[in-house]
Amino acid sequence: MDGRSYFSGALSPENLSRIASNPREIPGILGRTRREFLRDAAGLALGSSLLGASPFLHGEAVAKKRKVIVVTFGGGARDQETFAPEGQENIPNLLHELIPQSSFFTQVTNRGILGHYVATASLATGVYETLNNFSAVPPEHPTVFEYFRKDLHRPSSDAWVVAPSNGFNRIGESQYRSYGPGLGAKVILPKHLLSAATSGGATDYDHLLRDNYETPLYTPQIGGGEVELQQLENILKLSVDDFTKHARTASSPDELSLYIAKRLMQQEAPSLLWITMHDIDIAHSGAYSLYVDAIKRTDRLCAELWKAVQSEPEYAGNTTMFILPDFGRDSDEDPGGNGFQHHRTGDAVSRTTWMMAMGAGVRPGVVYDSPVQSIDLVPTLGSIMGFSAGVSQGKPIQELL
């Protein structure tokens, strides 16, 4: 048994005779819907007419100073709660602040396993990983952090991951031969830090310590290169008291993650920063209002992060930020699922998402509806930052090169 079997909704025997017959055309329809909405509502241009000159005009001279931030809009939000007309009220910041500054890709598909850890690992390696979603195991293939550090000879302080739950603590580096240990990103787990800071006993913080919305009681053993408590002071320049005091004001784990990310930007200024949001996955509890609240919060946090980028001298003007969900959630129409609650059917809606890229070198206000895959992110980052993602199975996204 492994973590993949958790996503077995489509296999339930009752569904054998009741699974919807649809899925082939849905990704294109979703993409077109997003494109038309963005063109009509936000007045954005269609990307196909702009192809030609590279947006990354300054090439290698700029590459040394370039910063890249990747934010996963997790864990899994559907169009009808975001970009569809009835969902737009939930994402005012993406819509009115960030998208006008972005190149927006309307059709990003994830053809891998739809579990948050394994899908995030796939995003980070550019290969559809098949690891156990619920175990603290490293990705099988080299991560973007390893490519970046090895090819560009960057120190460990230059690549960081801020991840939501303990299960993500091994995402920083693979065990791939010629890459692997010592070449990856440092991983910081804010909830793990908080747990350590409160010696695991302060119930005031319990609301932040939940590890995984799919399996709320499961906390894998930590065994990777996570930041230890003393690093709060050494790296983040935070006393335990200050940290716990701030945590008391955070309404959610993702708010705490944003706080940590900002501290990292101030203290370490990594060139490659990866932040995985996870509040939205509260949807697994089945309470729709909590799911929508989390989307609104994530929308706000993305905007706050972009504001922080503009206000940090190390980042302002030379940072490219990518925001993308790891995947969607099941459609209302698929009888194998239960609508927004899970992402177990593997239907087209749960596999089809979007991506926005903004900041340095990116054409603002452009919509691209050509299909890309989530594994295309890593080779694209390689082309932008100047490293080779040799083992990745994705392709660089031409519209961003």
Added chain:
Amino acid sequence: MLPADLKPELFAAYPPQGRALVLSHLEAIRQLPLGFVPSLLNTIIDYDYKFPAERDSTERELANLASLSPEQIKQWHQSFAQLSLSPWLEQFDWVNQPGQFLEMESAHLWSTHQLDAFRQAATEYGDRLRQAKPPKPIPVQRLGIAVIGQGVASYDATLFRKLRPHGTSFTNIKPENGISLLLAGVAVRAKAHPVSYGHWYVDGGVAAPCDPVLTCLSYQGMEPVRTAVLKNIESELKRPGMGPEELRTHLARLAPADLAIDRPSEPVLDRFQLKLLTEGSGTQIFSTTFAQWTAREVLRRAQALTLLVRFAPRQRQRPMNEMLASSNTAPEVDPVGSLVDGDMAAWYQWINQQRLPGAEKSSFLVWFEGHNQAVAIGPTMPRGAQSSSAFNLAELLSQITT
């Protein structure tokens, strides 16, 4: 082992009715591919505890199988036969643990990128089966009722946004005695069209008094079962090696007798209640999730002819670990959040109802409890229309069911 190797003695542990059913179709089952048989056995192994509609569905499927020639059986299941399964799946005891086999098969299909092929095979098979063995006509048009918003004094945002285009919005409903009138109405239907497990009342809080002709489940009424399940989970989590999937497998195997909550007179309902809590994510914690998931399962499994679901305020979000520990602090409730939950759940209830036979003639009513807003959907209700008629709930029910 492959299906061709099946022998009668391998089914010795099956409950008696399920065993009889599988043995009477063994020759046909032997001809099916491994990618299909455990799904079928997973249905049959619980046959003794299934609702009448589920039994009928299984019997129709097996009758169809028996009517096919060996060549036709091969043709019908070709897509399943083309799935590439690993040798360790063949070696697993899929006869006695078909559910666990399905979990492992699912893992294998995900990791080998065969899930889409499985979905396609299942879709084609289902369509074909429905054409070959259509379900029996139902004795009365289906009726669904969702009552949402209990405890909410006022709400300014628009409700029923997803359902409005499918029916008529009423803005001047008389709310007095609404629940009693609705329960009386569905009891009359149940008495006029008696069908075992055909008429249901599900309450996310405390059940209102109702006629015993209705099958009634409530969040409060199931508290002993919830407590037993949560205690079992707590104790299992302390065992070494317990992880999320191990817990899931453990819960899937639980029977009412394991928790000492079985009642000899209600084996089917007891098992159904347990499944609601062991298979439904969040049903143990949030009453709105319990009501939504129960409605889904009542429609999917029992294929209810009548289903009244009343949503009650769920507890405010607290950490799951704390909630699962059943701390004694009285939980606060979140009426407005529960109204939003219920609004979405009503949409899902209607969708699930419309997946059942006779959808074109079925009716649905959603009402904001204690208020004058409702949406009624049915063959006689104009779509996307609005009405200011001052009906009470009995009159509105009568409008959509006649």
